């Protein structure tokens with residue numbers, strides 16, 4: 150037996166595979182793939198299925214697209230003994246990018262959870278996507294993590310999407326460690342990267358390592374806390390970096406390096422003492438004669454406190470592709486990142502879990518973060534968001550697309566469950582309805598005592614539920630099955646995909662009856678289309694991609710509407726008067742409440758039927774004759790509202806994107822010329838080594854197919870990222886041409 154996991158654990162798999170001949174059978178594939186495990190690889194998992202909570206690290210790995218998250222994750226898996234061979238994104242054989250599209254495109258689309266052990270720690274690591282179309286994927290991963298590793302391309306420093314994910318980590322108060330990857334690149338710069346962390350992320354970098362050599366000559370690191378000199382003498386591509394020389398820096402070492410280390414270490418001691426009083430006291434007391442003599446253990450503890458308090462972020466460096474610096478990064482994850490730092494679960498004596506990702510193919514697989522209690526297979530659970538009870542059948546430990554069945558899992562772990570049919574990404578589940586009610590009561594009581602005031606029901610339930618914020622889609626298109634007989638299959642596929650990906654919205658066009666897909670970007674829709682084909686075997690036809698506009702009004706209008714209708718024996722008479730005004734105007738007069746915006750948002754705009762925003766409505770009077778039904782009252786007010794909107798000078802609002810293009814100077818003018826034609830507005834042009842970084846805002850409608858055009862303009866060298874900045878009024882010319890186009894006049 151080759152597996153290193155108990156036979157009982159694999160028995161289900163063996164039985165299943167012997168009786169099942171389907172080539173698509175996941176268990177069969179796992180059975181075959183399982184041979185790729187080293188004998189000892191999962192030894193510690195066998196020894197400790199439920200490690201002590203202090204020894205668990207639930208970590209996300211996040212960054213701008215292409216910074217090297219997946220490559221870094223692959224190295225971590227390899228050095229921890231989880232995989233036998235080094236996976237390579239460029240060869241399409243990584244563990245965490247396991248979807249076919251991810252391997253083909255070399256990008257991460259879906260967060261993948263991987264469990265592995267490093268030294269005496271259990272690390273549950275989630276590789277999140279870097280592309281902005283999949284931001285929600287990062288968001289939902291972050292909210293259940295305890296810490297994150299932010300990976301940077303050391304030659305680019307902070308890039309556009311790094312800012313976005315950093316903001317998300319900030320929102321969830323997640324302590325981070327920064328890893329300056331790609332130190333082997335000729336343009337890699339430690340000082341540039343540190344500066345951009347300071348200025349762009351407004352973070353306080355705490356540099357823990359000094360690189361030895363630069364660019365192609367980058368061979369290793371000196372740890373500033375332990376003064377350990379680590380050198381990877383990899384001379385060939387085949388060198389896997391597993392073995393490296395590690396010894397304390399000696400006086401006979403390169404004097405330049407010694408001086409650099411001394412200076413940097415002195416600076417680090419000062420910086421940490423400024424941020425941590427306990428460390429400052431230690432220095433001023435016992436080690437006042439010689440700061441340098443402070444023990445590494447005490448120094449590390451202080452850096453940990455600084456990291457957890459989010460007063461500073463440890464910065465490490467390396468080159469994942471060249472197999473340098475990943476082992477110290479793993480050490481830093483265990484040393485400086487926490488477990489459960491911010492989730493207070495004293496109110497929850499029972500199970501307390503949050504769904505992370507819903508998987509496909511093998512049926513509904515649901516990733517769960519266990520916050521308290523112990524989870525067992527074959528048990529019923531209560532879903533707070535859906536207000537329903539359902540049963541899970543099996544419990545697994547996730548290894549990207551390979552899973553090991555386990556008999557129980559305790560707090561702190563990330564588990565995978567089979568059998569949950571109602572649960573959707575972002576839901577919170579507990580062991581029973583009674584425990585949810587008790588937790589809510591305890592939470593409310595605690596909050597009341599703290600604030601000395603009673604909470605509304607809504608507020609108290611929000612203590613129990615922490616939902617994922619789902620951004621509004623910016624693109625949509627129709628989707629059609631090849632034949633009507635496939636419509637039900639398509640609906641099923643779309644339902645499954647929506648459970649998995651809340652940023653996908655599906656609706657039916659009221660006029661044409663067509664199914665409409667709404668997504669976060671061109672790539673998002675393209676990937677969904679591809680997944681429907683590959684995973685659900687339905688060859689669908691997509692209509693042209695359209696921008697999700699919004700509408701508002703430019704004038705205040707007061708209007709009345711009368712509804713007089715006889716239905717059967719009954720006569721219904723309503724008369725309503727209301728005023729609609731642009732939000733900016735009415736905001737001066739009325740206090741804003743979020744529910745206002747929501748109710749307005751539900752209206753279809755007067756110009757093209759897009760959702761209306763920025764409109765305030767005041768219902769001035771409603772006269773209702775006796776016997777009139779409520780439905781008639783509501784119908785009358787809706788008609789009155791539509792009439793008012795039609796008279797109030799409609800204005801189309803279009804999504805405007807923040808664009809960042811990194812391009813060689815020689816191609817800058819053609820990129821700028823192209824942007825001018827796209828109604829782009831250049832905000833800034835910065836220099837980054839030999840490249841120019843162009844910051845602009847551009848209407849989304851002008852950005853279709855931009856990646857292909859940019860590739861052509863820059864001979865494939867430029868990169869770009871696009872993120873929704875705001876909804877802005879269209880200029881009259883562009884609006885007229887849009888209205889004509891929609892009316893089929895042009």
Ligand SMILES: Nc1nc2c(ncn2[C@@H]2O[C@H](COP(=O)(O)OP(=O)(O)OP(=O)(O)O)[C@@H](O)[C@H]2O)c(=O)[nH]1
Nearest residue numbers: 214215216217218219220256257279331468469470
């Ligand atoms: N020179 C150099 N290239 C690297 C290094 N690490 C990764 N790369 C390359 O950078 C590219 C992107 O690497 P990935 O690991 O896919 O990056 P990612 O951040 O996971 O990308 P997404 O998942 O798409 O966001 C690949 O071509 C890698 O070979 C490194 O340390 N040095």
